[in-house]
Amino acid sequence: MDKTDDRTGRRIVPDTTRRADRLPGNRYGNRPTMKDVAARAGVGLKTVSRVVNGEPGVTPDTERRVQEAIEALGFRRNDSARVLRKGRTASIGLVLEDLADPFYGPLSRAVEEVARAHGALLINGSSAEDPEREQELALALCARRVDGLVIIPAGDDHRYLEPEIKAGVATVFVDRPAGRIDADVVLSDNFGGARDGVAHLIAHGHRRIGFVGDMPRIHTAAERLRGYRAAMEDAGIPVEDAWMSLGATSPERVRQAAVDMLGGPSPVTAIFAGNNRVTVTVIRVLAGHRRPVALVGFDDIELADLLDPGVTVIAQDAAALGRTAADRLFRQLDGTLIAPERIELPTRLIMRGSGELPPAD
Amino acid sequence: MDKTDDRTGRRIVPDTTRRADRLPGNRYGNRPTMKDVAARAGVGLKTVSRVVNGEPGVTPDTERRVQEAIEALGFRRNDSARVLRKGRTASIGLVLEDLADPFYGPLSRAVEEVARAHGALLINGSSAEDPEREQELALALCARRVDGLVIIPAGDDHRYLEPEIKAGVATVFVDRPAGRIDADVVLSDNFGGARDGVAHLIAHGHRRIGFVGDMPRIHTAAERLRGYRAAMEDAGIPVEDAWMSLGATSPERVRQAAVDMLGGPSPVTAIFAGNNRVTVTVIRVLAGHRRPVALVGFDDIELADLLDPGVTVIAQDAAALGRTAADRLFRQLDGTLIAPERIELPTRLIMRGSGELPPAD
DNA sequence: CCTGCAGCTGACAACGTTGTCCAGGCTCTA
DNA sequence: TAGAGCCTGGACAACGTTGTCAGCTGCAGG
Known part of the structure; x- marks a missing residue:
């Protein structure tokens, strides 16, 4: 029978089945690596890499063997390592004020769609209108080496971003201007x-x-x-x-x-x-x-x-704000843009x- | 004077200042590494690591020198490399249907708050109610080695997650149950x-x-x-x-x-x-x-x-759904939880x- | 039969960080 | 004063991937 927790009214239905037992093992819980796949397929490490990335120069037969090994082991490429090697994370960060505010939902969604079109993931966080938290978040995203940042600023001094921008992190401010720093800004009028x-x-x-x-x-x-x-x-x-x-x-x-x-x-x-x-x-x-x-x-x-x-x-138009900002971000990454601008969208x-x-x- | 784009009504105000010139340089645009900091401070690499991570065993004087070098170079630790080494990303993924839907804003925000309390970042994406996109997103997040996933499922077959769950990715489904897979679920009644x-x-x-x-x-x-x-x-x-x-x-x-x-x-x-x-x-x-x-x-x-x-x-209570799911996620990561459950919240x-x-x- | 070429394949280093371990210098005690 | 023990700092390997480069095979041409 179901138990009902009296305080919360939650109904708790225990499952009779058992969670797939997880080998405690090493980190990532014993995830197979390319090396494992290579060993199983009887090929070299680099060949696996080639197959995973769809690079040319692999015999169909070899490719099939590798694919089978991947299937069998449940291998998935570790993007952390990839990022470390390649230097681009294909992800952008969004710092906004409050996801629960209906104004920011569409904005966030628009940014996401543009990111998706460029093959990038969106990492976001809420500043809760707290400048310190905004900074903490933005810098955490930089530490993850996001390729770019879209920021709805809570604070009015963004000099803390100077080293990051200098290091190549594309940056666009939306809804409110950047403080004491020279950057792209997209605003409503x-x-x-x-x-x-x-x-x-x-x-x-x-x-x-x-x-x-x-x-x-x-x-x-x-x-x-x-x-x-x-x-x-x-x-x-x-x-x-x-x-x-x-x-x-x-x-x-x-x-x-x-x-x-x-x-x-x-x-x-x-x-x-x-x-x-x-x-x-x-x-x-x-x-x-x-x-x-x-x-x-x-x-x-x-x-x-x-x-x-x-x-x-x-x-x-919240969606247009987000879209415009994200567009500009990726144009910064393309190298198409030179000078920061301030763009105002009409109401x-x-x-x-x-x-x-x-x-x- | 300002130019106004006639079609869109955007007002474009070119900045007279120039964007801080970015050395094209190597990837990450010539970001300094711990090695650079070490060289500048005249200490060993590991000592820098110790300072950055607040580990004990560094003389105040050495620490000061390192801090100065960090300031001077604008160094920021590369979390990708850190993740690769440590095996935990301190980030969780959220796959939801549409961020622009007012129902999901508070849910997402609640998940974020719990993540934040555990020191984790939130990476999210919208499935747009498309099962294929849901899978694509969830697996992309797994490739980033998120520690866990909160999923508002669009599809009804989640066997594709089995290898990931087996590999240790904590997983909780919210708002709708998982399909053909044994996992934690948090629903409204x-x-x-x-x-x-x-x-x-x-x-x-x-x-x-x-x-x-x-x-x-x-x-x-x-x-x-x-x-x-x-x-x-x-x-x-x-x-x-x-x-x-x-x-x-x-x-x-x-x-x-x-x-x-x-x-x-x-x-x-x-x-x-x-x-x-x-x-x-x-x-x-x-x-x-x-x-x-x-x-x-x-x-x-x-x-x-x-x-x-x-x-x-x-x-x-959308926020409660998100909070409950995220709580459960982190309890899975703690190892506190054994068997998947189905939790129903009252309306x-x-x-x-x-x-x-x-x-x- | 040898040479040259093209197409596959794999060994190896490197990305930036952290964990392990050891060396050297210091203090303290017998 | 010598030995033990502690504290600080650094050398080195490893994480999992990708770029470089060289080796191997088989085949066509001289």
Whole structure:
């Protein structure tokens, strides 16, 4: 009968069969090497190497014998040794902020697809927005001798990468620029997107517009704030401090910030939300608010069209960011590229209703 | 001035600085080795190794000289060579279906956190639901000599992994079981969850309940279908074929399937949606439907609580799946585990409104 | 019958690191 | 002061693969 662990509710079904017994043996648990294959096939070591790599100059008969030995022993080439000898790992590293964030999934996937097209594997890690962890990860990847690095930086000083870049590690920064270092950068037009979004609200009659954003030490957050200010200034609207929330990252604090700017002495009639997480929190606040408040969010969010009203957003193309960065990485590896560039991808305003609400006061 | 590429709208800002010139040199672009460091510090090779690895038996003065040489040369240990020598790579592989799917982000992140806690890196790849690609990826990871593999299988025959497992590669399957092979498996209780969800609809008075699911060759889809059938049978309700859609994967076909079962001769009054993607599509269909239709979806989705009505779901804990699988992986590597097990994690019914609507006919 | 050539094959070194082991110099004690 | 023991440092082999090069075979041509 099944046992059920009371605390966790897990059901545990023990298998009656036994795990294939593993010879403790030497490292890799007694994995056969080319030498073993050669011995079994009665050929030389190098001949096995030739067969494994599809090099010419092997008689069909010899090749067959080698293949049989490979089958029989379950041989698989050790890429570590290969890398050591050849100097290229055919793998690239991706350092991002948080794989669980829906914005980074498609980006990561796009990088992977490009890597795959170039026959490379992707090794990735999350920095959790911690500069130290970013550095630790990036350097660990360099120690593995990845051919290149795609980095979504958490920190703002990347001089630690200088020796690596000098040593030939291709490097591209995405989503946020590199700090104190000369490198390729692929960004969304955060400033322009935010400015357009806020201008959109202004065009619909709003003047008291709130901005809820991330910590300004994060480049994207700073740029979006700058876009907000620019749009307001262009329209000749003086911004009140109470309309801006910067650096409230936890949902609770974002919620509080939104509530405050909706209820203050000069309450906002519209909110510009600085990223997908903030947008979701603000939506929750507005859902419980008595009068309608316009909203434009940076980053598209799933189901935004099904809410009432639909959520108007400034969408950036995460997949395109990843694709562009990875493309550039491999062009660096080709030697096609000479000078680092800064590439900005445009954003797109998607109207769904929430950004077109008139001011309600 | 900036050039703007007309087609793509990209803004390209050429950097005036020049990329640090890279000596073409030998592989790794002339990376210094321990030998170089030793020469510069005027010590033996092994002494450098000792310093780098923090081994005892080095005078502070010698250590300082070595450290200085390391700094000066920008030396970084080559982990490929290290791995070759030591036999452990301190990295694990994750083969999943699609990183861009919001369900797998948290799972992947959870695996990464556990790996990190064990000092291991995560190498991952997407199978794109293609069994061949899954195999290709898994074997490529084995060639890199990852210490272990966490696999979300796309295929249903994993005998190709037998030599690897025998050779000592720890292996855990998540979300779906392994095929024709004896291995650890961590699953959600797909059958029970679906049965509970459908029973929930029945308890609210529904009898004509539709099921929109994925291809039954996918284990989770088959189990959820089985749960649906079980709940209906328990309630003594005969299921009509027109109420079930299996294997419609594209949004268009799912949409059509939903429309069909809502408009047929005996139209359903409630729908059970088999996964997050299907749920979203069904929500879109129901949003345009004239009479209210109850809905329960498998997998939680973001913003589900903000829709009107809120979406009732059977939630599984993706992070817990990943965490449990990774834990087990490392316990295999410890040698703590003997026999493969099948672990099922419970699901949770979250009531938000859509599943509590009464039948409208 | 010998030479030359082409096509296969294998011996060997090298990649950069770590584990083993020994040498040399020091201190401490008898 | 001599011997024992400890501490530090270095020489060397090995990990599994690939690149280089030379040897071997068989065959065509002189």
